[in-house]
Amino acid sequence: DIQMTQSPSSLSASVGDRVTISCRASQSVTSYLNWYQHIPGKSPRLLISAASSLQSGVPSRFSGSGSGTDFTLTISNLQPEDFATYYCHQSLDIPYSFGQGTKLEIK
């Protein structure tokens, strides 16, 4: 099974900041890497697919990069609605797997 490891597990930041979340796969997932935002009480929301493809309707302050085993989600100019938990997700091999999540909190 492919293990996904995110860092950091939690992060404090202020509105207007730029933050970076890392995700590492235990083996190459090529570009089969997605990022989701999860706000408590709501459904997970797909932000980025194929490592760097921004989904329709997602603000351009979100961006993704990487390939193989190392990936990054960057959020520029943090807005109040961005404080949530973020998950990476590999969809190359079954069983598909998620990282453990990165909780982004307001400083």
Add this chain to the structure above:
Amino acid sequence: QVQLQESGPGLVRPSGTLSLTCVVSGGSISNRNWWNWVRQSPGKGLEWMGDISHSGSANYNPSLKSRVSISVDKAKNLVSLRLNSVTVADTAVYYCARGNTSDWDYYMDVWGKGIPVTVSS
């Protein structure tokens, strides 16, 4: 647009069977999509349970061993989840999600609101 709505009992007894359905509205379940079940246990992250195509070909997470089964009902446009021999560790919010493919990725782009299920006597 496509919407997903999970339903089922919110309480299941230990050793019993958890049965949930996910109704797909605004689109056909027979489109070229896969239909996933994902759960989140209290205080934990997301766990992929399995998926199924419109033709009934299913994949499961081996961590659930042989306890899990996913099926489709094209006539009713819904997907079903069954999880046998449940324990308190199966207490979670259960989501159904649409799987979509491109040439270079597979992602879950539409999610239901989720249904909380508690396993307790």
